[in-house]
Amino acid sequence: MFPMVTGFINYGQQTVRAARYIGQGFLITLSHANRLPVTIQYPYEKLITSERFRGRIHFEFDKCIACEVCVRVCPIDLPVVDWKLETNIRKKRLLNYSIDFGICIFCGNCVEYCPTNSVYQ
Secondary structure (H helix, E strand, C coil): HHHHHHHHHHHHHHHHHHHHHHHHHHHHHHHHHCCCCCCCCCCCCCCCCCCCCCCCCECCCCCCCCCCHHHHCCCCCCCCEEEEEEEECEEEEEEEECCCCCCCCCCHHHHHCCCCCCCCC
C-alpha cells in the first residue's frame, strides 16, 4: 500500500509543477502583449538609418580621378580601377571601376579616404 501512496503523491507533485510552468509561460505571454509593436509597415513607413550605417557602396564615374586611394586602403584590395594615362594633358583617364560585392566586407575605408567623394554609401 505504501508504494501506491507515494506514486500518487509524486504524480500530484508533478501535476502541480507542470501547472506552475504553464502559468509562468502564460504570464510571460501576457507581459509581451502589452508592449508596442516593433515592426513597421514598410512601403508606408520607413526606418531612419543611422549615420554610421554601412550599406551598399555607390560610385560616381564622373568625379573619380583614378588616384587608386580606395584600392590602397581596402584591407582586401577589392576595388578594380582601370585607367589610361593621357600623355598630352598628363592626367589619368578612368576606363573602368568595379567592386565585387560578394567579397566586399563593407568596412567603409574606400568611402572615408576618397578625396573627391566619388565613392559613397
